[in-house]
Amino acid sequence: MKATRFGRNAAIAVIAAGALALTACGSDNPAGANTAAPSAAGAKVTGTLTGIGASSQGAAMDAWKTNFASANPGATVQYSPDGSGAGRKAIIDGSAQFAGSDAYLKDEELAASKAKCGPDGAIDIPVYISPIAVAFNLPDITELKLDAATVAKIFRGQIAKWNDPAIAALNPDAKLPDLKVTPVNRSDDSGTTKNFTEYLSAAAADVWTDKADGVWPASLKGENAKGTSGVVKTVTDTPGAVTYADDSAVSGKLGTAQIKVGSEFVKISAEAAAKAVEISKQADGRAATDVAIKLDRKTTEAGVYPVVLVSYHVVCTTYDKKETADLVKAFESYVVSEEGQKAAADAAKSAPLSAALQEKAKAAIESIKAKS
Secondary structure, eight states: OOOOBOOHHHHHHHHHHHHTSOOSOOTTSSSOTTOOOOGGGOSOOOEEEEEEEOGGGHHHHHHHHHHHHHHOTTEEEEEEOOOHHHHHHHHHHTSOSEEEESSOOOHHHHHHTHHHHOTTOEEEEEEEEEEEEEEEOBTTBOEEEEOHHHHHHHHTTOOOBTTOHHHHHHOTTSOOOSOBOEEEEESSOOHHHHHHHHHHHHHSTTTOOSOOOSSOOTTSOSEEESHHHHHHHHHHTSTTEEEEEEGGGOOTTOEEEEEEETTEEEOOOHHHHHHHHHTOEEOTTSOTTOOOEEOOTTOOOTTOOOSEEEEEEEEESEESSHHHHHHHHHHHHHHHSHHHHHHHHHHHOOBOOOHHHHHHHHHHHHTOEEOO
16 A cells, blocks of 8 residues: 555644543543543444453543443443553454554464454554653652663663763753662563654664564563553652653653654653654555554654554454444444544543544444454
């Protein structure tokens, strides 16, 4: 498939949609009293839908499940946040009806999915755009400026103390402590890890010599924990610790890094993450209904936060039963609708899909069919 850029108008639509996000509720109450019912779901559906996958979608998924069930009293969506790798495995082996994944299907996974998902296999539908925070626990410091090479050195264990000259040079006004740096990585097969290492391998290739992967390099020392909540808790409990995590999960006493892009440092935000998607392309070699996005990690364009993930729902193109196909289509139609995207933005600080990307997602969902 020929690569296509998401235009500047799409970015404006993303930011405008984000501005419309409801403000009445937070992650502790993701559904919110003022959240509109999922009109995109269409006719009422019933049944139980099982999903497995990315923990980064946790807050958004809580909102989506609650709102969808409210509009469809006979329908239940179950979601187990076991990691992106577990999710993709589950859709391939048929133990889940959809997967949440912070990385789109690999070519070999796409081929393997045809056994359970029909001759066209599974497809990737973008549902959630969010920046990945470089989050740290330092006394009285809530923000640092870092470039890709310094981030890579921190996570490779090449920087031992927070007052290291490399960090001090980027933050001349900060009172950096003589405190041990403790990098914390994901222990599970994680799409967040895949996106983070993809950024490092592209933007700091001289330092990050390992390939991008969802599994953290075994040769690197440091602490580890399972899931987004696991790494965030470990860092929160450990002075001097640092991790990478979906920004929706970062709060409290943790600080976050501004990332150098070109000649400027960009603060983490949904708008800056949306702009990273705007300048990127759809992946080559996929079906028209597979909306996988190849992110530009080496951009120098102003205002772009490149440490970003596009999280997908991976669904079958063909389900065994019409009831299952209808339920998947109804739920995914709500997720990518304006109401669903507003609910996610409110609960998880994510960037709503642009108008252009939303239309591509809707077309992909409409293509889902059943054998009988």
